Amino acid sequence: MTVQQAIRPGATGEVVMSARHVAKHYGAVKALKGVNFDIHRGQVTTLFGENGAGKSTLMKILSGIVTPTSGQILLDGQPVTFSGANDALAQGISIIHQELALAPNLNVRDNIFMGREIRTARGVDFAEEERVTRALMEELEEDIDPLTPVEELRLGQQQIVEIARALQARSRILIMDEPTSALSASEVEVLFKVINDLTAKGVSIVYISHHLEEALEVTDHAVVLRDGEMTAWAPRAEIDLEWIVRNMVGENFDLGSPPESEMGAPALSIEELCVPDPSGHGLVVDHMSLSVKAGEIVCIYGLMGAGRTEMMECAAGRLAASGGAVRLHGQDVSRLSIAQRIEAGLVLVPEDRQRDGLVQTMTVGQNLSLASIGAFTRGLFTSRKAERAVIETSIREVTVKTDGGGAMIGSLSGGNQQKVVIGKMLATRPEVILLDEPSRGIDIGAKAEVFKLLAETAKQRGLAVVYTTSEVGECLSIAHRIVVMHRGRIAAEFDHTATKEQIMAASGEAVHH
Amino acid sequence: MADITTSKPTTGGSSMNIGKILLEGRAFFALVAIIIVFSILSPVYFSVGNFLIMSSHVAIFGLLAIGMLLVILNGGIDLSVGSTLGLSGVVAGYLMQGVEIPAAGVILYPPVWAVVLLTICLGAFVGAINGVLIAFFNVPAFVATLGMLYVARGVALLMTNGLTYNNLGGDAALGNTGFDWLGFNRIGGVPIGVIVLALVALTVGLVLARTAFGRWLYASGGNERAAELSGVPTRKVKVSVYVLSGICAAIAGLVLSSQLTSAGPTAGTTYELTAIAAVVIGGAALTGGRGNVRGTMLGAFVIGFLSDGLVIIGVSAYWQTVFTGAVIVLAVLLNSLQYGRTGR
């Protein structure tokens, strides 16, 4: 419709790279349908769009990972074709992937230099690599030792490593596909500082995020993709949040308010729970107590490393506690296995969907039904019909964009994969659901859908919901109660009338604005 | 929503082109090609009689390969199946010779059904040791089963002192005849070994496709952490696959020693490699989570019909080895074509 705008003459900033009528088809799926897209020198261009709109696909094309079905890429006005990611890198284009692409067994330094080691006559110059890594970590204000294996890092820290890896290449075009999905507010601020430094040096940046307000802070241009087509383009001065939402999904979404559910007896009680630090020193969860009633929704806010993930993993049975108890309807479940806890109605939606959430060798449907096999087993055998019913309900409930569930899970967009992880656990009809950063990578429309679903289930079936988030805005939505965690303890508790500033201050986070 | 121009699911359907059909059905087409080529080269190859004989050879590898498939689906490997096969044969032979109980001064001759049952229990026991070492003590599958490869073989050699039990026919007076039934008899002209293979293959195929255990196995082979968090008892599944693999090896041992009416301690040496090859030719991924019984059976028949064909047309044993190796590598090459295709 408004494609001509993209090539609008007189747009600020010289265009360094552009896509012309780029299309990408995966079999019958048209991920991109002839998109025009410009990257301006020394400026940030943000790409907005729903899950599955084609954002990552376009970025993978620009960085040489995917070859377009048709269309052209221009670099400095000259048509180029990339033979692969390394080719694009050699021409000064690097990418931070939405799904982390690190080698977990290698340390931070080796991951950052993987495939681009600093070589000397006597082999790899590890000392220099380590020095550069330290400098990068300093730049990102992160206290990570270059020699730590990546698998020992929290998800947010892994994302920092992924960012550092892209920064290290010192490319002139840097593509960031949801770089902040696992970062805390203060880490995001540091990243924005880094982005500003880079653009001042003439580096061009493409930014993708579902945290719309955050993205508005850094961007110079906004481009909206919808169903594989570019539907709107505007410089920063002409846009606001409402403009983005209207162009992305057509209407304004509200994350909802706490449902008026009838609160019953405590469904989940955590008493004096302690979880030891994996390094062996101290506790990541320190004598924490929390009680959640049936029908109640609790949001847990905290910085990275506050112990939220560990608390949830321990409650779900993945981590062993060193003290305290976890009770479900008054029954101690501390000795039960994960499977038994799921059976009893206590489920966890993990934070890291690639590592803990999805089975990549299975289809969308098999992933969705994995946790509720019992529900469609008749005697010895599974019933195909009953399974299809389970899958179809889930796809509808969490609005997964897929046709019927027969496709491989890896062919879904990142946000839709996240919805599958949530849908899988909801399909078990739990009584208590713990969601660790459930909104990671899902668009505002889907976020609203998921929150609405949780709120409705809490109201109608008395589901007790505990979710974590690192976006304060999400605390003040459906949660009846907001619990702020700091260093493994509860630092403060608020009801839904609290302000963002109060919550952030309690978490130990410096409040700006 | 992205456009979906047809309502057909993207897997299968009319959009499949010839290349894709050839790639996905490669084991089947390879088998057809082998049969055609050898039928042209040798007049005796293409006959029901010959197919049945070759199939009874395939039965041994096929049984091992089904057990191996379960282990490989789980992301593991079982190098001990050849030795377990040998040990099972020897134990069956030992039981057939009679068990002397010195305290009572009697020699017990267990009936054949008891021999079969005890041998299968032995296979399960060997598998259980593998499984427990791997699932509970975190010994890598390759190492644990490599150790078992040596131990089981050693025990077989110790039991027989390196000799072979001949004459497993039993004695009517002792009530233990019928051991050769497994290897020699036929039902409707089909050798019992082949029928056993078919039954095992059907059962395992059904278990994989239609039971909770099958789904657990695919899930824990694809991503163990995610499976565990979804409530899959991953350790139980892991122990089970090694137990099942041990049982398959014991059944194969029984069929083989019955076919030979003798049980030697070195029977089944390197058979584990043939079993792995059959699984891989059948399209399973060594990284786990992908593969099925149909493919594995085709893989076993490809290997069996190829090597028997080479024997029939009189190719030297050395060339047979070369051909088998080439087929395996070619199959893995096609595997990586099928699974390694990225979105490019």
Ligand SMILES: Nc1ncnc2c1ncn2[C@@H]1O[C@H](COP(=O)(O)OP(=O)(O)OP(=O)(O)O)[C@@H](O)[C@H]1O
């Ligand atoms: N390898 C693939 N095979 C088949 N379909 C694919 C493949 N990769 C992407 N798609 C499809 O292309 C469409 C666009 O996906 P893409 O990952 O670009 O979305 P996105 O805008 O990045 O979404 P998100 O915000 O969820 O990350 C989706 O419908 C997706 O299912």
Ligand SMILES: [Mg+2]
């Ligand atoms: Mg994406």
